[in-house]
Amino acid sequence: MIAFHILIPGKLVRFLEHANVAFVGVRDRDLVPFGHRVSGWQVGADQRTMTILVPDEFLEKLLESLKENGELAITVEEFPSHETYQFKGRYLRHRAVQEDDGEMVERVRRRFVKSLKPMYADAPEDILKSFISPPSLAIEFDVLEIYLQTPGPGAGTRLVPPVEQ
Amino acid sequence: MPMTRLPPEIRPVLENGTPAAMVTCSADGKPNTTVISQVYYVDEAHVALSFQFFSKTIRNVRENPRAFVCVFDIAGLAHWVLQLQFERSETEGPVFDAMDMQIEAIASMTGMSGIFKLRAADIYRVHSVERVQHPRWTASWSNG
Numbered sequence: 001m002i003a004f005h006i007l008i009p010g011k012l013v014r015f016l017e018h019a020n021v022a023f024v025g026v027r028d029r030d031l032v033p034f035g036h037r038v039s040g041w042q043v044g045a046d047q048r049t050m051t052i053l054v055p056d057e058f059l060e061k062l063l064e065s066l067k068e069n070g071e072l073a074i075t076v077e078e079f080p081s082h083e084t085y086q087f088k089g090r091y092l093r094h095r096a097v098q099e100d101d102g103e104m105v106e107r108v109r110r111r112f113v114k115s116l117k118p119m120y121a122d123a124p125e126d127i128l129k130s131f132i133s134p135p136s137l138a139i140e141f142d143v144l145e146i147y148l149q150t151p152g153p154g155a156g157t158r159l160v161p162p163v164e165q
Numbered sequence: 166m167p168m169t170r171l172p173p174e175i176r177p178v179l180e181n182g183t184p185a186a187m188v189t190c191s192a193d194g195k196p197n198t199t200v201i202s203q204v205y206y207v208d209e210a211h212v213a214l215s216f217q218f219f220s221k222t223i224r225n226v227r228e229n230p231r232a233f234v235c236v237f238d239i240a241g242l243a244h245w246v247l248q249l250q251f252e253r254s255e256t257e258g259p260v261f262d263a264m265d266m267q268i269e270a271i272a273s274m275t276g277m278s279g280i281f282k283l284r285a286a287d288i289y290r291v292h293s294v295e296r297v298q299h300p301r302w303t304a305s306w307s308n309g
Binding site: 023024025026027031032033034035037057058069071072073074075077080082084086088105106116120123126127128129130131133134147149151152153155156 | 186187188189190192194195196197198199200202217218219220221229231232233235237239240242244246248276281297299300301302303306
């Protein structure tokens, strides 16, 4: 299959700067899917790649799948508006988290806690903060397709590259 | 350790109203992730997921029945991972009726009335289920 590089539109780059929850999916050699929580994300300077930060859970399985087939999909949501997009792509590389990744996680954590406060008014803030776990690994991938996933009849529409009419 | 039956302690988590994450995979090997509003407890070996739109998820599980679901227990500092296998779709009966009622309730609570509509209750067999505890936040996390 030929993979065409795409440019993440500015509107979606801005969305990613205020979204507050994400989840990444991969699959193994037997096409069995598996998912992982995501603690942070960032668009590459070229707007063609993304880096996600994942906590220390099932990392061996995640890396084995990525190295074996490279396929991944990440859903990013802004709660409570439910504006949601899915970014599908191909694994490029991974690395251990670095000190400057901490701010990326802290921004997501602040947005997540702010969005959940009205629902969990009685919950201590440190409980809500705990949901965004410290990451162990950064994964960089090429973004190849972007889909709208905001609930509604248009959910599932491919936005980038646009579907030919 | 993964279990093969849903333990009683997962039931309140399934009913807590927090959206769950789902991953499926097409026959040609493309994973698909999505947010789902409801994971319904059927019995200790089965859950039902709502089929509301003709989505990629729905197409995927009909060509590759394996699915992954993650449900979140925010107050309990944990999440549960479920490996599932699609078995059948129900458009009537007690599971469908109960899910339909819950979907309406979730829709009204989340401002999605008129958008969420149950087409079918998709029944999945549980391959495995595992609880993952989250570390508790401490101030040191903020120091990078």
